[in-house]
Amino acid sequence: MKKKMSEWRIPSLRARTGNASGDDAPSADVAPHIWRSRISWRITLTVFAVILLVQGAALYYSKQNFEMTQLAQLRAVARTAIIQHLAKITPAKLQKDDTPLSLADANRIMSTSPVRGLAIYGLDDNQIISFGEETTLPPQGLATYWTSDKDRYEVVYTPSDLDSPFNVVAAIDSSGIPQAVTQYVEKCILVFFLMAGLVTSILMLALGQWLLEPVLTLRKNLLNAAENPKEPEILGAGKEGRDEVGVTLRIANSLIRKNAWNIKQMERQTEERIHRLAYFDTLTGLPNRTLFMEKLEETIKRKVKGENRRLSVFFIDIDHFRDLNNTMGHEIGDRFLEAVGRRLLGAAPADAVVARINADLFAVMTLLDYADHDGSATLERLLGALSAPVNILQEEFKVRVSVGACTSPYDGHDARTLMKNADIALSRAKEDGNDTVRYYSDDLDLAVSRRFRLLGDLREALQGDQLQLYFQPQFDLATGAIVGSEALLRWHCPDNSPEGSHLVPLEEFVQVAEQTGLIIPLGEWVLRHACKAGREWQDKGGAALSVAVNITSMQFHHGDIVDTVARILKETGFDARLLELEITESVFMEDMPTSIETLRQLHELGVRLAVDDFGTGYSSLAALRSFPVDRLKIDPSFVRNALINEEDAAIVKTIITLGHSLGVKVMAEGVETAYHLAFLKDVGCDEAQGFQYSRPLPSDKFREYAAAYGRGLLRNSLHIVGGKAS
Structure with a gap:
């Protein structure tokens, strides 16, 4: 059964069932219907007329500018031709010949340039000699004169123009300018019509996309619901716009789903009873x-x-x-x-x-x-x-x-x-x-053997080049600028696979390292290479960005952490103020007096301190105030669930308020979507890191990313300032 594309009536279910090519693809109906939509034509023709009006006004000023440019070119050509011959005249020759320009030179000027006539005046404004057509301008007065028929253009050249002791009035042929202007206007009109036509075509298609297609989608969804109310096919679900048409489509889709849910509810209850007996x-x-x-x-x-x-x-x-x-x-x-x-x-x-x-x-x-x-x-x-x-x-x-x-x-x-x-x-x-x-x-003994093998591989990795640091950028939410990075360890263990190695999960080898004490040299390796990378970025012209390094409980309590940090900072030449050590709450609470003293000594080195995964431990407000920390880092689990869990959202807000009351920065980890980012900005979080911005990157890639991001941020700032100034 064929359906006329101009019909707007809803087809019967029988007709719909027989027309798989038309109703099954509502977006295909948009192109034929859009050219018959009155509102589409009204909007489009209005925009078309406005575009032509604006372009016409622009053409008026553009035409005048084109004429001035053509006249300026004629003046320049005539001046060049005259100055070539006047430059040969010396005061001695003038006294001898009593004329600054010979007839032959004058004819040569008029034959090789648009000059029709010349009149040469002395510095006393007395005419010395003239050639060709008679000029009308005096040497003193108007500098140019264009005849009403635009056939001739007179120009007065002063001694400073010609670098000679004469005033020259030249009559220049300008008969070609009107034709050039006409051609220019014709080309502009053609381009303007093409642009207006393109814009109107795009507008028509946009109207079809934003207005007609949602209406046709709604019709299709209602037909699907009438034919199969239990499991209707809902087109455009989750893609409804925020305008009135999109809201209407969303409401209709919601009603269709609700009806389908009610129909299937009794069947589901029966199936659940059967399922429970079986499983x-x-x-x-x-x-x-x-x-x-x-x-x-x-x-x-x-x-x-x-x-x-x-x-x-x-x-x-x-x-x-x-x-x-x-x-x-x-x-x-x-x-x-x-x-x-x-x-x-x-x-x-x-x-x-x-x-x-x-x-x-x-x-x-x-x-x-x-x-x-x-x-x-x-x-x-x-x-x-x-x-x-x-x-x-x-x-x-x-x-x-x-x-x-x-x-x-x-x-x-x-x-x-x-x-x-x-x-x-x-x-x-x-x-x-x-x-x-x-x-x-x-x-x-298999499990023990596996752990020993992993431990041996890890010792070998420390001696070789199997370990690598990746850096995840951290951003200031107020300015959008990169403020630092967090160093993350990766271990590519060699094997016989086609790739030549495999990535060992961090939790596997860190657990073994902590149980065997290898975590202390491993942590020192991470700290040293993180500081080296930070110093290398600056040596290569990068910005002074902070580097955050995680410190485990064993490193903090048994690894002589203060001397280790001081020694590595001295070896690498990295600025202590750019190094941030991240330590979890539980580490602080193991031995509070000793922890406070260790933190104080680290702070005296100039190192910044952050409480990592804040909110998952058990530190009290009184204890937290005793620690000389500079930043609180919200645990990623709270950030990820903040949009769907009110308790997690409340925890995030509380941590931010607590941090600000203590006078420290608050950073959110695990920011994976723009929605998380918007939420954090709304609740006043200071800084963020996560996949929404970037995945962890190798050192060189991070330096390139930071430089490119910084240049882009600067360009955006200059663009905004320039826009306000204009």
């Missing part, structure tokens, strides 16, 4: 083995393989549960299992999955992070939750468990393998005696 344990309400396997497989694909994360799987088996069940009865046994399930669920991380695999076997899957690199911290919390006896019918029953654990990707890349390996580890724990924890490994 959840009816006794504890926890996921069963089937759902646990699915969740595990999904997490492996999405997090382990997709985001290079790690996870642990714990099999937790209740020791002697069969004896309890047989002795006390199934009711006591069921309540005991329910209590164990509740405790595990309460102690597990928020993103963990706790499941009941079979009668007395529970499983926990949890993602790992820097603070819990092997899952031991999570397991400790789980076992701690089970340490207290379970009280049932005024009787206490102790909970003793055996645990088998494995980690992905090291112990498996799929759910079935991890489940098998966790079961193997659990069996080994049972063999070694109840109330035991065992991690899966090819042999029990």
Whole structure:
């Protein structure tokens, strides 16, 4: 069925169903309809007329300027021709010949230039001689005269113009100027019409994009909702504009979604009941083995393989549960299992999955992070939750468990393998005696061997060139200028891969370094190379930017940090005022008197101090006032969630207010979007860093980025100042 493009009526559902090429692409309807839209034509013709009017006014002044330019060129050509011959006349020759210019020279001037006639006057304004057409201008008076028919142009050249003791009045042929002006005007008119036509065409297309296309999209969405109300296809979702048409489209789309949601609600409730019976344990309400396997497989694909994360799987088996069940009865046994399930669920991380695999076997899957690199911290919390006896019918029953654990990707890349390996580890724990924890490994020393291998590689990396510093720029929110950078460590460990190396996650080798004491020389390496980079930027003409370096607890309390910083500053020649040391709250609180003294000594060196990840520790206001710090850095987790979590937003505002009350700067980390940036500016944050501005960059790239950014900021400032001045 064909649809006329000029029709604005809504087609029937039957007609719509048969027209896949028209209604399925509402944007394709815009081009035909726009040329029939009255409002589009009114706006476009008005703009077209205004453009022509403005261009006509500009052409009037441009034409006059063109004429003046042409006359100036004629004056210059005539002057050049005259001065070439008058320059040959000396006072001695003038006394001898009694004429400053011969007839032959005059004819030569008039034949090689637009000059038609000449009249030469002495300094007493008496005419000495004339050639060609008679001139009308006196030597004193008007400097130029253009005849009304624009055929002749007379010019008076003074002695200073000709560098000779004569006044010369020249009659110049200007008959070609009117034609040149006419051609110039014609070209300008052609260009103006082309520009006006282009602007109007673009305007018509813009009207189609902003006005007609949203209307057609709305029609399409309503038709889709009428045909399939449960799952309508909504075009343009999330792309509605902020104008009246966009708001109308957004409201209509919201109504369509609401209707679809209401229709699907009863179906969802039914499906949830079926799903719960199939995937959840009816006794504890926890996921069963089937759902646990699915969740595990999904997490492996999405997090382990997709985001290079790690996870642990714990099999937790209740020791002697069969004896309890047989002795006390199934009711006591069921309540005991329910209590164990509740405790595990309460102690597990928020993103963990706790499941009941079979009668007395529970499983926990949890993602790992820097603070819990092997899952031991999570397991400790789980076992701690089970340490207290379970009280049932005024009787206490102790909970003793055996645990088998494995980690992905090291112990498996799929759910079935991890489940098998966790079961193997659990069996080994049972063999070694109840109330035991065992991690899966090819042999029990595999995990230790891996840590020693990583430690050896890290020692080798310190001696070689495997370590590299990246720098993430930091910005002043008020001026937009770069104020410094944070040094971040990267380790590219050589291997046999096609790339020749792989990036070792920071949390892996830092954990090993902290446990073995290698963190002290590693931290010194970072500090030294960060200062070298900062000094190198200045030596190459860059701005004096601060460099922030993280200091760990072991470095701060056991690494003679004051002497180390002083020595490195002296070796590198880096300005101490440009070095900032970032230390977390928990480090300060370990030994407050010693910490305050250490901070005071660092401050005396000229080094700036920052509290890193502020808000995640437990420092009090009174304690914070005792520390000589210069900056508070808001933890990235608060910044990322501030737009969606009122509590995090309140924390951010509180930290900023606290920092300002203490007279220190406040910097936000983890600024990833323009919305985060706008929020931070609104609440008065001083500085920021994050992916919204730039990812961490190698030293040379950072220097180039800072220079280019600085030049761009300067140009913008000059442009703004120039605009105000004009």
